[in-house]
Amino acid sequence: NFMDQLLGTHQTEQQLAEYFGNQRCIVVSGNSEEQTKVADAFGEALSEALDRLLPEGENIIAVMGGTTMAVVAEQLSNLENKKRHNLFVPARGGIGEAITVQANSVSARMAAKANGNHRALYVPEQLSLATYNSLLNEPSIQEVLNLISEANCVIHSIGRALHMAARRKMTEKELVMLKQANAVAESFGYFFNEKGEVVYKVPRIGIELQDLAKVPIIMAIAGGKSKAKAIRAYMKNAPKQTWLITDEAAANEILKGV
Numbered sequence: 307n308f309m310d311q312l313l314g315t316h317q318t319e320q321q322l323a324e325y326f327g328n329q330r331c332i333v334v335s336g337n338s339e340e341q342t343k344v345a346d347a348f349g350e351a352l353s354e355a356l357d358r359l360l361p362e363g364e365n366i367i368a369v370m371g372g373t374t375m376a377v378v379a380e381q382l383s384n385l386e387n388k389k390r391h392n393l394f395v396p397a398r399g400g401i402g403e404a405i406t407v408q409a410n411s412v413s414a415r416m417a418a419k420a421n422g423n424h425r426a427l428y429v430p431e432q433l434s435l436a437t438y439n440s441l442l443n444e445p446s447i448q449e450v451l452n453l454i455s456e457a458n459c460v461i462h463s464i465g466r467a468l469h470m471a472a473r474r475k476m477t478e479k480e481l482v483m484l485k486q487a488n489a490v491a492e493s494f495g496y497f498f499n500e501k502g503e504v505v506y507k508v509p510r511i512g513i514e515l516q517d518l519a520k521v522p523i524i525m526a527i528a529g530g531k532s533k534a535k536a537i538r539a540y541m542k543n544a545p546k547q548t549w550l551i552t553d554e555a556a557a558n559e560i561l562k563g564v
């Protein structure tokens with residue numbers, strides 16, 4: 307019945323947070339890979355959490371892209387009030403996603419839903435190192451990069467390493483290297499093995515993994531049974547203030563045999 311289900315989920319949340327040693331885990335019932343309403347529920351949970359966690363004043367919220375992030379963005383509700391203003395920025399530029407799920411699009415959508423503002427970061431794909439370095443000195447890009455570096459909230463998802471590498475059209479050589487390194491998870495353009503160690507990094511501008519340590523509010527949103535390994539790997543070394551929003555399918559798979 308409903309009460310058992312609720313208590314069961316609550317217990318899973320606590321077990322999961324204990325296992326990862328992170329601040330909090332929210333487990334939505336179901337499997338987001340099979341039922342779209344589960345991903346919508348991620349968004350509702352995110353909206354509630356942000357409303358509780360975001361302090362008064364000017365917040366800078368850096369967001370990643372991906373399909374989960376795009377779905378979740380649609381569920382945000384107003385986060386503005388007289389004392390609290392939110393600016394959404396993409397966390398990293400140009401990691402090779404389709405336009406609708408790019409961090410720029412997600413951040414614009416989240417801002418629209420939450421009645422906040424947003425700033426875009428325009429960096430083309432496939433840059434040569436020389437162009438990349440000169441872009442960094444572009445004042446308009448510098449300005450957004452400075453905002454990103456001051457973010458007090460980061461929202462991201464977690465993906466499966468090889469799946470993400472293929473989706474982002476990384477080279478055959480990179481794919482082979484990722485396989486050899488036993489990469490299982492990807493987040494922020496970083497690839498992780500099962501121990502949660504970084505085995506590869508796509509050079510991109512914006513937030514670096516080590517910058518996360520000083521970000522007070524971090525929300526990771528990922529679910530589905532097939533992502534269990536990736537979530538476990540990433541969460542192992544994730545900053546402890548990270549809140550994980552996931553589903554029962556992933557949580558049960560992660561906790562199997564614990």
Ligand code: F6P
Nearest residue numbers: 370371372373374463465493494
């Ligand atoms: O690109 C941002 C990101 O959040 C990655 O960190 C992650 O690997 C990916 O999106 C997940 O994508 P999806 O939600 O489409 O599975």
